Amino acid sequence: MHPPISDDALDAIFRDARTFRRWQDKPVSPALLMAIYDLMRLGPTSGNCSPARIVFVVSHAAKERLKPHLNQGNVEKTMSAPATAIIGFDLDFAERLPFLFPQQPNAKDAYKDPVLAERVAFRNGSLQGGYFIIAARALGLDCGPMSGFDNAGVDREFFADSRIRSNFLCNIGYGDPVDMGPRNPRLSFEEACRAL
Amino acid sequence: MHPPISDDALDAIFRDARTFRRWQDKPVSPALLMAIYDLMRLGPTSGNCSPARIVFVVSHAAKERLKPHLNQGNVEKTMSAPATAIIGFDLDFAERLPFLFPQQPNAKDAYKDPVLAERVAFRNGSLQGGYFIIAARALGLDCGPMSGFDNAGVDREFFADSRIRSNFLCNIGYGDPVDMGPRNPRLSFEEACRAL
Numbered sequence: 001m002h003p004p005i006s007d008d009a010l011d012a013i014f015r016d017a018r019t020f021r022r023w024q025d026k027p028v029s030p031a032l033l034m035a036i037y038d039l040m041r042l043g044p045t046s047g048n049c050s051p052a053r054i055v056f057v058v059s060h061a062a063k064e065r066l067k068p069h070l071n072q073g074n075v076e077k078t079m080s081a082p083a084t085a086i087i088g089f090d091l092d093f094a095e096r097l098p099f100l101f102p103q104q105p106n107a108k109d110a111y112k113d114p115v116l117a118e119r120v121a122f123r124n125g126s127l128q129g130g131y132f133i134i135a136a137r138a139l140g141l142d143c144g145p146m147s148g149f150d151n152a153g154v155d156r157e158f159f160a161d162s163r164i165r166s167n168f169l170c171n172i173g174y175g176d177p178v179d180m181g182p183r184n185p186r187l188s189f190e191e192a193c194r195a196l
Numbered sequence: 197m198h199p200p201i202s203d204d205a206l207d208a209i210f211r212d213a214r215t216f217r218r219w220q221d222k223p224v225s226p227a228l229l230m231a232i233y234d235l236m237r238l239g240p241t242s243g244n245c246s247p248a249r250i251v252f253v254v255s256h257a258a259k260e261r262l263k264p265h266l267n268q269g270n271v272e273k274t275m276s277a278p279a280t281a282i283i284g285f286d287l288d289f290a291e292r293l294p295f296l297f298p299q300q301p302n303a304k305d306a307y308k309d310p311v312l313a314e315r316v317a318f319r320n321g322s323l324q325g326g327y328f329i330i331a332a333r334a335l336g337l338d339c340g341p342m343s344g345f346d347n348a349g350v351d352r353e354f355f356a357d358s359r360i361r362s363n364f365l366c367n368i369g370y371g372d373p374v375d376m377g378p379r380n381p382r383l384s385f386e387e388a389c390r391a392l
Binding site: 002003004005006008009010011012013014015016017019029030033034037038039040041042043044046048050052053054055056057058059060065096099100101102103120122123124126127128129130131133134135137138139140143145146147167168183184185186187189191192193194195196 | 198199200201202204205206207208209210211212213215226230231233234235236237238239240242244245248249250251252253254255257258261292295296297298299316318319320322323324325326327329330331333335336339341342343352363364379380381382383385387388389390391392
């Protein structure tokens, strides 16, 4: 449908993009946070189940609520980032399927098994996490995704009274490449893939 | 670091991109399959753990091995697709960490707990699945991702003698939009996000 995107665009979303630990003193506007979501929500999920739920932690007061749940190595970079997204997934995602997938009014019945529902929410919520990172980069932002935090603590603090569970965190802003080393290696095609 | 990518590029990877069920009779070259991986592997994973492993099912013989494990509704579209990627994740991903994350030679010791290792492989392998879909679209291809198949059967057929587990499937090719309806709705920012 579309020709390949430009080399500049490939550089922005993949080739030149890096995980940042240091941030320029430049805020990210609320409109830009909404623009990230407006793109990422278009990415495909299984039966359009769309389980990702996001809290954008921006204010100093909200950052202070997040701080005690971070691994020590993630505190400084998170407190100095213009915004931190808590990417979560909703275990009750199936409740929205009559709206999200109107072709099958009973689609939600397939997820009555809580083990299956958790698996689908975690898989598709993580896929949407990938779309989130790419969407932010596509909009000219830099990302710093992290898994090093107390999920249960974050859930109690930010997702009480719901069945949303935190998946990972992602700092967002305009990165400062000071002290950044070269990119770590990746597995070759031969190591990670086969074509049959 | 980079300005926002062009509207054309945003259209290609998000706004105009759709999940396809029908395919033009036009092959996908081996070089293009390698190009997808060459981009997607650059996306960030936790501690660069890079657990995704991919089998590109291209030949008729390989498609026949996949066919009996597909849900009925996924057979025709998969058999007619130029290629089908089995996106998997390696439960033994930690074995590669001395290469992937040389800054911490003992990083792999953190994943001795098999429950944690599975969680990390599934989360990051799914993130990489998101990068895969965006990379394919960025290269001018269309995708048809699917969860409807027998994971255990695919694992026996394609990942025997390894600890790689299938995650989801993704048909790849040049889509034919015949019979395609409008895109299903998505949750609004207010429904899925909060800014604090």
